[in-house]
Amino acid sequence: MTYADLFYEIKGKFMGADVSDIKEHLAYQFNIDDDEAGGAFYVEVKDGELFVEPYEYYDRDAMFICSPETLIKIADGKLDPVMAFTMQKLRVEGSIDKALKLKDIIEKKQEQIRAERKAANAGKKTLSKRGRKTAEN
Numbered sequence: 001m002t003y004a005d006l007f008y009e010i011k012g013k014f015m016g017a018d019v020s021d022i023k024e025h026l027a028y029q030f031n032i033d034d035d036e037a038g039g040a041f042y043v044e045v046k047d048g049e050l051f052v053e054p055y056e057y058y059d060r061d062a063m064f065i066c067s068p069e070t071l072i073k074i075a076d077g078k079l080d081p082v083m084a085f086t087m088q089k090l091r092v093e094g095s096i097d098k099a100l101k102l103k104d105i106i107e108k109k110q111e112q113i114r115a116e117r118k119a120a121n122a123g124k125k126t127l128s129k130r131g132r133k134t135a136e137n
Contacts, residue, residue, distance in 0.1 A: 003039040006068050011052040013075040017109035020048040026098055029056060029063045037068045062094035077110040
């Protein structure tokens with residue numbers, strides 16, 4: 001996996017997260033520790049919008065350092081960031097209070113994904129019932 005592959009995968013996992021209720025400015029830099037996918041990018045919450053950009057962010061609140069695998073698991077909601085920190089798979093520099101808010105962003109995105117899946121499944125069931133009614137007629 002290259003840096004570009006990782007960046008766009010992570011960007012896709014974060015983008016669309018509803019952060020409209022987050023009123024404060026948050027800026028996180030991610031330093032990926034890997035020979036092929038290594039690099040830096042940032043996630044910023046500003047004015048209720050989420051931005052993910054492939055640059056360093058010097059005025060950041062917190063910096064996360066981890067492997068690509070760890071970051072993907074965290075972004076997918078398969079690894080709790082606090083647990084990753086405890087297991088020393090994730091290093092954090094800067095404001096721990098603001099770093100903990102990343103977990104809220106990830107949880108909001110995971111809730112959105114679950115709601116979208118539930119709605120899609122409900123739509124499939126409705127279509128399936130309509131198909132059966134048409135076949136019965």
